[in-house]
Amino acid sequence: MGSILDYNAVLKIRLLVYMLLIALGFVVFVAAAVMKDETHVGICPLYGDKLTAGPQTNCNYAIAVAILFQALYLLFRVSTSALLYAGKIDGNGLLFCECMELIYTIIDFLAFFFIFIASCILSVGTNVTCENFNCEGVSWATASAAAQIAAWFSTLLWLFVFAIAFYALYDGGKVPCFKGYKKPKAQNSSGDPAVYPSITSDSSSKPVAV
Secondary structure, three states: OOOOOOHHHHHHHHHHHHHHHHHHHHHHHHHHHHHHHOOOOOOEOOOOOOOOOEOHHHHHHHHHHHHHHHHHHHHHHHHHHHHHHOOOOOOOOHHHEHHHHHHHHHHHHHHHHHHHHHHHHHHHHHHHHHHHOOOOOOHHHHHHHHHHHHHHHHHHHHHHHHHHHHHHHHHOOOOOOOOOOOOOOOEOOOOOEEOOOOOOOOHHHOOOOO
């Protein structure tokens, strides 16, 4: 039974989702920063009560995760994947060997997990503060709502990215310790099995993109 995934289609979908995640990460970064700025004293308004303000780390965590995963990591993935799609990078090279694709998939899961935590911090932290204070018409609450929406959408998209990546590896028999694992015959210069082929005009003979 052949693969149900198409090489070019999966690569296009991943590029589109990556670019959307970059945009959402920018929203999270800006909104979380605005939340602190709108307090006029530079504090994080999450998890605040009538006596003390919430820890700065609550806002800083969301900012750091957005920068790390949805800016730095995704800019690298978009640039390399775009070059691969354009045929400027050899699919048998080091950047797309089996070992690296497993690492990318693990990072995708970590991104999903940490963005999920950030989403929970933003949502629960805002609710806690608004239970102690009237947040109606407060400017930082509007920024918090934008950050929450972007973070939760990012969580769903990261889960989608991880699911596609894992299934593609599993479908191609490239997940160690799973039934059906097989070592590809093609080898790259580093000695690792190749995951991506070189770009050719015939996409029907290509293995699944991950």
